[in-house]
Every structure is written in C-alpha cells, then in structure tokens.
Amino acid sequence: MADAQPVFSRERLDAVLFDLDGVLTRTAEIHAEAWKRLFDDYLSERPATAGEDHSRFDDDRDYRRYVDGRPRLKGVKHFLLARGIDLPEGEPDDPPEHETLHGLGNRKNALFRELIEQRGVAVYACAVDLVRRLRRSGFRTAVVTASKNCELILQQAGLDGLFDKHLDGVEAEALELAGKPDADTFVEAAHQLGCEPKRAAVIEDATAGVMAASRGHFGLVIGIDRDGQRESLLNKGADRVFDDLCQIGIESAHRETPPLLEEMALISDRLADKQPALFLDYDGTLTPIVERPADAQLSHSMRRALRDAAEQMPLAVISGRDLDDVSALVGIDSLIYAGSHGFDIRGPDLRMELPEGIDALDALQQAADRLEARLADVAGVRIERKRFAVAIHVRQVADEDLPQVREAVDQTRRSLDGLRQTGGKRLFELRPDVDWDKGQALRWLLSELGLEGPDVLPLYLGDDDTDEDAFRALRRLGGISILVSETARPSAADYRLRAPDDVEALLTSLTESERHA
Numbered sequence: 001m002a003d004a005q006p007v008f009s010r011e012r013l014d015a016v017l018f019d020l021d022g023v024l025t026r027t028a029e030i031h032a033e034a035w036k037r038l039f040d041d042y043l044s045e046r047p048a049t050a051g052e053d054h055s056r057f058d059d060d061r062d063y064r065r066y067v068d069g070r071p072r073l074k075g076v077k078h079f080l081l082a083r084g085i086d087l088p089e090g091e092p093d094d095p096p097e098h099e100t101l102h103g104l105g106n107r108k109n110a111l112f113r114e115l116i117e118q119r120g121v122a123v124y125a126c127a128v129d130l131v132r133r134l135r136r137s138g139f140r141t142a143v144v145t146a147s148k149n150c151e152l153i154l155q156q157a158g159l160d161g162l163f164d165k166h167l168d169g170v171e172a173e174a175l176e177l178a179g180k181p182d183a184d185t186f187v188e189a190a191h192q193l194g195c196e197p198k199r200a201a202v203i204e205d206a207t208a209g210v211m212a213a214s215r216g217h218f219g220l221v222i223g224i225d226r227d228g229q230r231e232s233l234l235n236k237g238a239d240r241v242f243d244d245l246c247q248i249g250i251e252s253a254h255r256e257t258p259p260l261l262e263e264m265a266l267i268s269d270r271l272a273d274k275q276p277a278l279f280l281d282y283d284g285t286l287t288p289i290v291e292r293p294a295d296a297q298l299s300h301s302m303r304r305a306l307r308d309a310a311e312q313m314p315l316a317v318i319s320g321r322d323l324d325d326v327s328a329l330v331g332i333d334s335l336i337y338a339g340s341h342g343f344d345i346r347g348p349d350l351r352m353e354l355p356e357g358i359d360a361l362d363a364l365q366q367a368a369d370r371l372e373a374r375l376a377d378v379a380g381v382r383i384e385r386k387r388f389a390v391a392i393h394v395r396q397v398a399d400e401d402l403p404q405v406r407e408a409v410d411q412t413r414r415s416l417d418g419l420r421q422t423g424g425k426r427l428f429e430l431r432p433d434v435d436w437d438k439g440q441a442l443r444w445l446l447s448e449l450g451l452e453g454p455d456v457l458p459l460y461l462g463d464d465d466t467d468e469d470a471f472r473a474l475r476r477l478g479g480i481s482i483l484v485s486e487t488a489r490p491s492a493a494d495y496r497l498r499a500p501d502d503v504e505a506l507l508t509s510l511t512e513s514e515r516h517a
C-alpha cells in the first residue's frame with residue numbers, strides 16, 4: 001500500500017461500482033476459454049460455405065473485440081457476423097445444440113459453469129482489499145456486470161456479502177436495460193444506491209465498460225489494464241488507468257472516526273469573535289430514534305434549550321420530515337424550519353418551495369398511492385407522505401419481507417418519471433430527482449439570512465446519511481460539523497457527540513457563551 005495514490009475522496013464521491021470479470025475475479029480467462037471452445041467447436045462442425053471465415057477463435061484479439069464485457073447474446077452475434085455467419089436469434093430457452101444465437105449462447109454458458117465448478121473462482125486480492133477499504137470509509141459499493149452467473153461467481157469466490165448491490169445480466173434483462181457499452185446498467189445501479197452518477201466512480205477492465213461509464217457521465221472512470229490495453233481504455237473514456245487496484249488509495253482528508261467532542265473548548269477556540277449560526281437535524285439529533293415516527297417527541301428540556309439558543313443566535317432545523325410535521329414537533333414559532341430534506345423552507349420572514357420539487361408532486365402522489373396498494377399486506381410497513389418525499393419505513397418489517405419492499409420501491413420509482421431513491425435509518429425514500437439536499441438547503445439559508453461573511457461560524461449537527469450532504473457543504477465553507485452517533489463510523493463530520501443529551505448540553509453551553517460574549 002506504500003505507493004497507493006489517493007484517488008477516491010468522500011468529498012467528491014459516494015459510491016464505487018465494480019465490474020466483475022477481470023476486475024474482481026479472475027474469470028476473464030475462464031470466459032475466454034469457454035468462448036474459444038464454443039466457437040472452435042461450432043466453426044469446425046459447420047460445413048464450409050463461401051463468404052464465411054472458419055478460422056479458430058483468437059482468445060486475445062477476438063475475445064477483446066467481440067465478447068469482452070458485452071451481453072452474451074451480443075457477443076455470439078458480433079463474432080459470428082464478423083465471420084460472415086448470420087444466425088437467427090431463436091428463443092432464450094433454446095437448448096445448447098440449437099443453431100441459433102440463444103442456443104450457442106446457452107452452450108457457452110454451460111461450458112463456463114462447468115469450468116467454474118471444476119476449478120473454482122480466484123479473486124484479485126487487491127480488488128477485494130480496495131472494496132473493504134472503501135466500505136470502511138463510508139463508500140457504497142456495487143457489482144455491475146453483464147454476467148448472468150454473477151451470484152454463482154460471487155458465491156464461489158466468497159464475495160457474496162461484500163457489496164451493497166449486485167446488478168447482473170438477469171436483472172438488466174428484467175428491467176430491459178441495454179448492456180455495456182450503453183450506460184443503463186451503471187446508471188441504474190448508481191440510482192439504486194441512492195446516488196447520482198456524477199458522485200460515483202466506475203472501475204472497469206473492458207473498453208465496452210469504460211465507454212458505458214463515460215457515456216453515463218460518471219464522476220470518475222478508472223480503467224484496469226491487466227493485459228496492455230492502457231491506450232484503448234484511455235481513448236474510450238477512462239480518466240485514469242492503473243495496472244492493479246493496490247495502486248488506488250483513499251484520500252485521508254476523510255476521517256473514519258470523528259473524535260468525540262468532549263470539551264466545549266474545542267469549538268470555543270474556533271468561535272473566537274465569531275457569531276455562531278446553528279443548523280440542526282431533528283430525528284436522532286434532537287430526539288432519540290424510536291420505533292414509530294409519531295413517538296419522536298421533543299423533551300421539554302430540549303425545547304427550552306432550543307428556545308434559549310435561538311435568542312442568542314440564528315437557528316434552523318433542517319429535517320427529512322414534512323415541514324408541518326417537524327415544525328409542530330418542535331413547536332417554537334420563531335425558528336426557521338426546512339422540511340423534506342430542504343425542499344420546503346419556512347421562517348418568520350422566509351418562504352421557499354423548490355420549484356423543481358413542485359414539478360414532481362404528481363409523481364410523488366402516484367408513488368405513495370401505488371406503494372400503499374402494493375404493500376398493504378406487508379406487516380409493519382409504514383408509508384409516510386411528506387410534501388416533497390415519500391418515506392417507506394421498515395423498522396417493524398420482518399427481515400424476510402424486506403426484499404419485497406425493496407423491489408416494490410424500486411419498481412415504483414422506475415414506473416414514474418422524475419423521482420430518485422435515497423435511504424435513511426430503516427427507511428427507503430423516494431424524492432424528486434433534483435440536485436438538492438440538506439447541504440444545498442444549508443447553503444441557501446446561509447445566503448438568504450446574510451450569514452456568509454467571515455464573522456459567522458455555521459455549525460451543523462446530524463445523525464443520518466442525509467446529513468452527510470450538509471457536513472460536506474460545511475467543510476467547503478469552513479464551518480463545524482458534528483455527527484450524533486453512539487458509535488464511531490465513517491463520516492465527513494469534524495466531531496462526534498454520542499446522543500441528543502450531549503446536543504442539549506452543547507446548545508446550553510453555546511447559549512451561555514454568547515450571553516456573556
């Protein structure tokens with residue numbers, strides 16, 4: 001690891017998508033062998049015909065040009081056409097002896113599975129190590145492959161529990177996604193991880209794969225050059241090319257475990273003569289997380305601490321909840337509230353509804369209606385309709401029912417335009433597919449409230465993934481971000497407090513300092 005270069009940064013990226021064959025597993029050689037056996041056998045059996053070329057499959061040149069990284073059917077078709085052979089497509093369940101594209105594709109698959117079962121699957125140790133390092137640093141990870149054998153390969157390689165998402169050829173077909181070099185599968189996987197392509201990286205060893213990632217406008221496209229393809233990978237859209245994944249490091253600017261904020265002195269020093277401006281998340285920050293959202297009531301002492309603080313400094317609550325819900329729960333009229341993750345903002349002299357959010361209202365209502373109907377029989381599901389989001393709570397859902405909920409949310413999102421899926425603590429969420437989050441809302445508030453000057457020190461406190469957007473925004477602005485979490489975990493925050501009680505103590509302490517300033 002000594003010479004690893006810092007390539008991934010949580011400031012710029014949330015997720016990393018890995019191709020399977022040739023990046024994570026050494027299955028490329030087995031694929032090449034299965035393709036070669038298929039084509040060599042087929043071409044030698046086929047009667048010589050004018051205009052056809054029956055020379056043997058070149059497991060380097062032909063492999064790369066026609067089949068590497070492509071869906072199986074396209075691989076068969078492109079190679080045979082290059083040899084002057086135009087077979088009918090046939091049916092997906094054609095048996096291996098049928099002389100159709102599907103029949104030959106199924107023959108190749110049977111050969112591949114046979115080889116894997118005989119020999120097992122070897123992994124690239126550096127790739128597996130990188131996935132583990134990324135996960136420890138808070139990146140979401142996915143395998144995105146045209147292979148329909150993904151699950152078998154990951155199991156054989158012992159990697160089946162390592163990723164947040166597997167998007168394979170079976171799912172791509174069911175969703176009618178075009179294969180690489182089209183961008184569809186990568187874009188879909190990024191969305192299923194709750195992130196925009198520009199905040200995700202792709203790691204690929206095939207030119208079809210780097211083309212796909214480049215067409216999808218991913219934030220970073222990494223090519224892995226295992227066999228002298230550096231120039232082609234760069235020409236087809238790779239931003240950087242490495243020989244191996246051990247060369248890839250993670251920027252150390254991101255701390256995996258923010259230190260506990262144990263002494264007010266730590267931030268008193270940074271406050272100096274500055275005016276603090278406080279931005280607070282609600283659930284998990286001002287109240288403990290509880291089983292039912294309606295039970296997350298603010299304590300009297302926290303309400304008093306908030307009211308006192310708001311007399312000394314600007315104070316806003318930025319929540320994932322609906323605006324009316326969170327303002328009623330806090331119950332202090334003089335505060336500023338941002339609901340639905342900042343799409344809906346209201347304060348004594350302030351009102352903003354993000355126009356792009358209004359455009360998505362119909363889709364949100366349809367999503368809520370469809371999910372209510374579809375999940376009516378799943379015990380424990382709670383659907384929370386907010387003005388600019390729909391949350392599907394699964395805290396009380398049995399583990400075995402979770403895949404059904406996940407699939408319903410995913411299919412609902414795909415059936416409607418203009419929504420994206422994000423997550424949270426034991427919930428799935430559909431939001432307008434707009435580049436707007438708590439970080440953007442925080443920046444908007446600082447500007448609207450005239451708090452952008454050097455004499456102001458913004459502080460943001462939050463506990464959830466959605467608060468990471470605000471932590472990152474504050475880093476750029478030089479503010480102080482504080483994660484509220486019992487345990488240390490990867491975060492862009494500067495410090496950590498353990499629980500809402502600590503938050504209350506910090507509010508009281510800041511209020512006292514300001515009173516005496």
Ligand SMILES: O=P(O)(O)OC[C@H]1O[C@H](O[C@H]2O[C@H](CO)[C@@H](O)[C@H](O)[C@H]2O)[C@H](O)[C@@H](O)[C@@H]1O
Nearest residue numbers: 282283289290291292293296319320321425426
């Ligand atoms: O941004 P926040 O103010 O933290 O809101 C995030 C979500 O909070 C609520 O759900 C979470 O808290 C519930 C009560 O403790 C808990 O039961 C649930 O599992 C948590 O996800 C709220 O209901 C959501 O709308 C917010 O998005």
